[in-house]
Amino acid sequence: MMSKQIQISDAEWQIMKVLWQAPGLTANEVTEQLVDLQEWHAKTVRTMLSRLQKKGVLEATVVDKLYRYTPLFTRDECIGEASSSFLSRVFDGAFSPMLAHFVKTSPLSKKDRAELERILSKYNKEN
Amino acid sequence: MMSKQIQISDAEWQIMKVLWQAPGLTANEVTEQLVDLQEWHAKTVRTMLSRLQKKGVLEATVVDKLYRYTPLFTRDECIGEASSSFLSRVFDGAFSPMLAHFVKTSPLSKKDRAELERILSKYNKEN
DNA sequence: GAATTAAGATTACATCTGTAATCTTGTGTC
DNA sequence: GACACAAGATTACAGATGTAATCTTAATTC
Secondary structure, three states: OOOOOOOOOHHHHHHHHHHHHOOOEOHHHHHHHHHOOOOOOHHHHHHHHHHHHHOOOEEEEEEOOEEEEEEOOOHHHHHHHHHHHHHHHHHOOOHHHHHHHHHHHOOOOHHHHHHHHHHHHHHHHHO | OOOOOOOOOHHHHHHHHHHHHOOOEOHHHHHHHHHHHOOOOHHHHHHHHHHHHHOOOEEEEEEOOEEEEEEOOOHHHHHHHHHHHHHHHHHOOOHHHHHHHHHHHOOOOHHHHHHHHHHHHHHHHHO
């Protein structure tokens, strides 16, 4: 479980996404993954990695004299953190108004809605 | 419509919530509303109000020699902004994974779920 | 009218973020 | 072994944020 109060910033999320996809990359490998998408300088990526390590979100292990970075929390854990922080900031922590908002404003395809209904009914049965 | 790139911080959201509830309050009135909930100093509230005004989120009009603050955007507009920013940061902008996450992890009551299903089916009919 | 207040303006200051540049050091090259 | 290069460490620096304190000024009170 994430020990609360760990904040992952916008830019840091980009880094984390890469490392959840491929844990254990080196700084350079992370940079390569990002260069296509982002306009980040290699130095910038290194800064992010260090900060994330300092925050305790990443672990750096030396392999062949190079640091390899690995997330210490799962994507789901971090999503949970970010979500509840967002939820309390914007919706005072109330789930259903938030869901209602998203369902109302989102461009859900028929398929998306079917999926959601499936999930809902599944959870209806369970509790 | 909010002109994008307006960011409302955590603390600022607290202020905004008060003013959406009761537009046109003075700084002191806002402070009063918040003192029960938050531990904010009156000076802090004033700083927030000024910043929000500077950001163009609030408008300050002088009434009887006192500033009265009014939101320039509706709550829904700001929710929309915050949501899409959250959505793109955490879920790469993909709605249904986000919804699925929330539905799975949220402690929805039977009533909440019923409400959601109602909304879903309503939107199913519409498009 | 001198002193006190209270509102608002200005300033403060540490931390976090985005975005790197510079410094240090070990390693490989001639 | 002197030199260059690359990885990592340290430093930079402006804007945002949280959280106020101080300064200015106009109105209020003796």
